[in-house]
Amino acid sequence: MVLERLQQMASHLTGQAAEHHPFDPLTTSEIATAVEIVRREYNNVHFNAVSLEEPKKADMMRWVADPEHNAKPHRIADVVCIGRGSKVFDGLVDLTQGRIVKWELTEGVQPLITMEDLQIVETVARKDPKVIEQCGILGIPASDMHKVYCDPWTIGYDERFGSSVRLQQALMYYRPHPDDSQYTYPLDFCPIFDADQQKIIHIDIPKTRRPLNTAPPINYHAEAIKKEGGFRNDLKPINITQPEGVSFKLDGRTLTWQNWSVHIGFNYREGIVLSNITFNDKGNVRPVFWRMSLAEMVVPYGNPEHPHQRKHAFDLGEYGGGYMTNSLSLGCDCKGAIHYMDAAFVNKAGEPQTIKNAICLHEEDAGILFKHTDFRDDSCTVTRGRKMIISHVFTAANYEYCVYWILHQDGVIQLEIKLTGILNTYAMAPGEEAGPWGTEVYPGVNAHNHQHLFCLRLDSNIDGPENTVFQVDATRGEGEVGSEQNPYGNAFYAKKTMLETMSTGTSDYDGSTSRTWEMSNTNKLNAHSKKPVSYKLVSREVPSLLPKEGSLVWKRAGFARHAVHVTRYNDAQLHPAGRHVPQTSGSPSQGLPAWIAADPSGSLDNTDVVLWHTFGVTHFPSPEDYPVMPAEPMTVLLRPRNFFTSNPAMDVPPSYSSTPSQVAAGKSGIRGVVDSLSRLAFGGGQAKKASDDCGCK
Amino acid sequence: MVLERLQQMASHLTGQAAEHHPFDPLTTSEIATAVEIVRREYNNVHFNAVSLEEPKKADMMRWVADPEHNAKPHRIADVVCIGRGSKVFDGLVDLTQGRIVKWELTEGVQPLITMEDLQIVETVARKDPKVIEQCGILGIPASDMHKVYCDPWTIGYDERFGSSVRLQQALMYYRPHPDDSQYTYPLDFCPIFDADQQKIIHIDIPKTRRPLNTAPPINYHAEAIKKEGGFRNDLKPINITQPEGVSFKLDGRTLTWQNWSVHIGFNYREGIVLSNITFNDKGNVRPVFWRMSLAEMVVPYGNPEHPHQRKHAFDLGEYGGGYMTNSLSLGCDCKGAIHYMDAAFVNKAGEPQTIKNAICLHEEDAGILFKHTDFRDDSCTVTRGRKMIISHVFTAANYEYCVYWILHQDGVIQLEIKLTGILNTYAMAPGEEAGPWGTEVYPGVNAHNHQHLFCLRLDSNIDGPENTVFQVDATRGEGEVGSEQNPYGNAFYAKKTMLETMSTGTSDYDGSTSRTWEMSNTNKLNAHSKKPVSYKLVSREVPSLLPKEGSLVWKRAGFARHAVHVTRYNDAQLHPAGRHVPQTSGSPSQGLPAWIAADPSGSLDNTDVVLWHTFGVTHFPSPEDYPVMPAEPMTVLLRPRNFFTSNPAMDVPPSYSSTPSQVAAGKSGIRGVVDSLSRLAFGGGQAKKASDDCGCK
Ligand SMILES: [Co+2]
Numbered sequence A, B: 001m002v003l004e005r006l007q008q009m010a011s012h013l014t015g016q017a018a019e020h021h022p023f024d025p026l027t028t029s030e031i032a033t034a035v036e037i038v039r040r041e042y043n044n045v046h047f048n049a050v051s052l053e054e055p056k057k058a059d060m061m062r063w064v065a066d067p068e069h070n071a072k073p074h075r076i077a078d079v080v081c082i083g084r085g086s087k088v089f090d091g092l093v094d095l096t097q098g099r100i101v102k103w104e105l106t107e108g109v110q111p112l113i114t115m116e117d118l119q120i121v122e123t124v125a126r127k128d129p130k131v132i133e134q135c136g137i138l139g140i141p142a143s144d145m146h147k148v149y150c151d152p153w154t155i156g157y158d159e160r161f162g163s164s165v166r167l168q169q170a171l172m173y174y175r176p177h178p179d180d181s182q183y184t185y186p187l188d189f190c191p192i193f194d195a196d197q198q199k200i201i202h203i204d205i206p207k208t209r210r211p212l213n214t215a216p217p218i219n220y221h222a223e224a225i226k227k228e229g230g231f232r233n234d235l236k237p238i239n240i241t242q243p244e245g246v247s248f249k250l251d252g253r254t255l256t257w258q259n260w261s262v263h264i265g266f267n268y269r270e271g272i273v274l275s276n277i278t279f280n281d282k283g284n285v286r287p288v289f290w291r292m293s294l295a296e297m298v299v300p301y302g303n304p305e306h307p308h309q310r311k312h313a314f315d316l317g318e319y320g321g322g323y324m325t326n327s328l329s330l331g332c333d334c335k336g337a338i339h340y341m342d343a344a345f346v347n348k349a350g351e352p353q354t355i356k357n358a359i360c361l362h363e364e365d366a367g368i369l370f371k372h373t374d375f376r377d378d379s380c381t382v383t384r385g386r387k388m389i390i391s392h393v394f395t396a397a398n399y400e401y402c403v404y405w406i407l408h409q410d411g412v413i414q415l416e417i418k419l420t421g422i423l424n425t426y427a428m429a430p431g432e433e434a435g436p437w438g439t440e441v442y443p444g445v446n447a448h449n450h451q452h453l454f455c456l457r458l459d460s461n462i463d464g465p466e467n468t469v470f471q472v473d474a475t476r477g478e479g480e481v482g483s484e485q486n487p488y489g490n491a492f493y494a495k496k497t498m499l500e501t502m503s504t505g506t507s508d509y510d511g512s513t514s515r516t517w518e519m520s521n522t523n524k525l526n527a528h529s530k531k532p533v534s535y536k537l538v539s540r541e542v543p544s545l546l547p548k549e550g551s552l553v554w555k556r557a558g559f560a561r562h563a564v565h566v567t568r569y570n571d572a573q574l575h576p577a578g579r580h581v582p583q584t585s586g587s588p589s590q591g592l593p594a595w596i597a598a599d600p601s602g603s604l605d606n607t608d609v610v611l612w613h614t615f616g617v618t619h620f621p622s623p624e625d626y627p628v629m630p631a632e633p634m635t636v637l638l639r640p641r642n643f644f645t646s647n648p649a650m651d652v653p654p655s656y657s658s659t660p661s662q663v664a665a666g667k668s669g670i671r672g673v674v675d676s677l678s679r680l681a682f683g684g685g686q687a688k689k690a691s692d693d694c695g696c697k
């Protein structure tokens, strides 16, 4: 037992498994090897990304099905390099063979902006004479340029500069003191940074100038709260412990828990990737999803004034959710018994980097899993649920995204995302009103309306890769009240509409019909219901893309035009806004619209399909969100429907269970996994006796 | 401290406070007194309900504002009695004065069906010759009538019998063994029970007969699971403890916690009632909601065949969510440090009854409350949240409803409802298909499509009773892409539409605009945003009522016709489907439609208004839901918007907080309320040192 733990620690906490699973992220040594192989032939490049090129699905499915008789897929590194003059090279390095298998100069694209790219801009901006001049106009003397800060953003797309020069726009701020939140002091101008030349090439200056905010600082860090009267002292600790250890196991990066099995990958772009998700259904290991990830996002801002239309970050495709991921802490980000996984990346210089504790794995109590009491005799069964959470948190400049992939015992998979962090803010002129495009969240601070739109990529594998997607609408029966087919007017049913081809395989959200989407295997019917085995996508936070058709965001974020797109599976199609997203013009649209246009009549019926689901929130800021936002959660559910022949969690030990005959005989039922530590709040600390407490009566 | 606890135990665990708060439910002794006073004058009645007649709002608001100089409202019992010939008496007994102040014979109504009413039907049905005959037709010999069970339901409305005779419909089942789930063996006929005569007066028999199911039993209780191979054994305990006690306090039934104050009431009908909800905003106690409850629900079934149109239980108005409430158990229904409150009711004979542990109060960890990391230097603040949960669980025949009222530190109030229990089922003929109106969830078992629609009554008190409700839609800016007002096409804003009058004060759900509703005090603007202080209703599970306009359900459940109705406040308007719901015909509609019709042009602008919100789910059953449903959760949020001038939870002690200057000086930040018990899952059980673990880097 101890040996097993030590082995797990040795091989997996380090991310350096002796034997790689083909889905494992590249280790630091593999990254170093890939860089070394590239360097042999191309020495004048710096590295934008070195990450796992995932195996071809067909090869991988064969190997998963029968690893003894099929070749194990090679370890291949997907390499993005940038050479002189912002030349971009896309390469593949076969690590198994130790050679470059692809090396291409890709014209007219910009790979994503790394954290290193971001860090440079502030330093350059502070020294730039034109920036210093603009700061002076707002009342900041040149001697105070160390108090000027900037959040470098990708530029979106600016037709004045196009795509061939590597650019960032610098959202400018000021801090009276280094510990003051800069978001209270936005500056009104916007320098544009050229990464090649490492200089500011232009400054966008608004017609109406907005002077530096004169409001006092508002801060949320501990030092500030202590000055403001201190912390509340009436919050008693809640401890969560697992004295007998956790209920999950890891074999390398393959997690098994409560009939689930899932490989946990991670890359610089999507962050967590879950692969080969299966559910052990009474001994029958059934595939559910082949791969699941957040594939892209976009955060369009709704202020029409130039240059705010450029604020629509693709946080995954333009910065990388993995690159921006936080190193997590015990008891801070997650409580209880935690297992962490590290993440390995390359830096610009080609050196492997590690983010410690990038992924958190832990269990939580999930409340009542099921309960029923017979009203006749109060015989009762009550069973508590448990959930398994695989999470990471990433910081996108001002915002924080907390991503929780949650497995439930009843076969449900949940994706919860919490938004927190700080609002993006802009300056206000005296007398200016923030509305209708924003809200004055603090004096002189305008937080613009925006949307957070996430694209969830679901490569379903419902009892096999041949699946079909149906739109499902709760629909009234035909016939008016009094008609023969609907005499009482109460008839209703689930209307299913197949998404048939690539060009027609889209669906918008309809809350009034409680619209859901089912991923079904039409070749396999549920033994009882005779309906296809399915997983249902239940998602209720599904705003429309608010930038209009033809707008820059609409063109660049094709995935956000519909709540659901379905495509035929293609190994090369992972990124719904394109492989290289920064500075794409959207003419033509990259990613999803391009794939659909290439095969408009491609059938989606009973074939290997991928469902792309765009969901999120429209955020109209308010002062409650400032100076730091209380986390706002959002949930997407994947629920088994007609997949199991009965509730798959009935064998979870109950808290209590009694039968009518036990009640009739005056016997108590079975007391199960109830912890003996629950206490009455005001009982002086003693637990009541189990016999008093348990039971359902 | 110990004394305080003992006092609390003595006065409040028993529900027998020395000094009643005017919102406190009637105690057992008050119920006994009310019964005694009634009995003096009316001896030939039995009791349907004796519960608190809540004080008039105007009187109560005066008293709350200044209890020393205003009269404390009298304790008044609302009494419903049934006399011979199903005569219904509505009475009020002034307990302070010790006299009946109102006693009226109410014609043509039926008060709700109590648990005692329900219990009788099965006994009568088993002995009824016509029921025995029908059972015989299905193959059940007369000697097996003890194996026949019934779930008595309110009849809805059946025009053949009208409203003057007190009726129940008996949904019939069979159990091969007393411990088998009867829902696997539904019988196809439906006896109608007359409560006056205590006999079956009619049996509805379908044209096509459906024989008794021959499938083997499927059960979920512990004895059954043990026979089927036993429980899974890989689930390790999770313990939740509060060694220093809970963070909430109770003064009588008034809970204070994390700036919140709320009075916790309970009645036989709505279950939990939250009153006088205030938030202490930096010393300023601000009213938020005057009263909040689940006021009604309806569960319409979608099978058009007679008599299934009668299946549309109003679980609150026809049975009572309080009457059906479960007695809860430590560690089973809730874990950790729990405070329970009992509930007191009257029985038919006029005796006070107590349900122990009817309400559960406890805290839970709520994950990250807020977090932000500065990407420049990794200075960071991360703070964990806590929530306060006030819950009860009620059993409505086959279904269980778990109701969680949740207070959050950031000013959010959440209502979470979990559905669990067992599907209502019906028999199937050989070769019959369950679809499209239902699903065969187990061989021979047809679970019909249905909706669970809840009506949340919100008596807002946003900085005072004069409030206004706005429908809020995320809306694209005017002007096409390239136009002067929307040059880039990216403009969007929150479009607010006032609900102006009683007749126009309705709103349906629109998921595509992320529609929400704001309860605002237009007399008071947020100091920063200059927008009215508001609470926003965020609700995403809002199906349309699927029974058609003119159908029985549509007529009876007027509240379900729209997602939102707003009415002018009226003390008498608590029950949106009427005071006495059973056997209402819906012609005319009781409750909301009647109130609106009585005052169609009544202004809703800046006056005391009530918002009625109908939400829920449309449930298309599947085999996963059988034989017991994994809990399906649903959430409604009330979020402060422009109510506070900043995040109201900034003074919650952080897990960790560091500033840029601390980072620059090489100092670590503040380690706050992180528990020292969190552990690495595979670290051999030792916690890492705090200095290693905490911090955000
Ligand atoms: Co936001």
Ligand SMILES: [Co+2]
Pocket (backbone or CB within 6 Å): B419, B450, B452, B619
């Ligand atoms: Co249901």
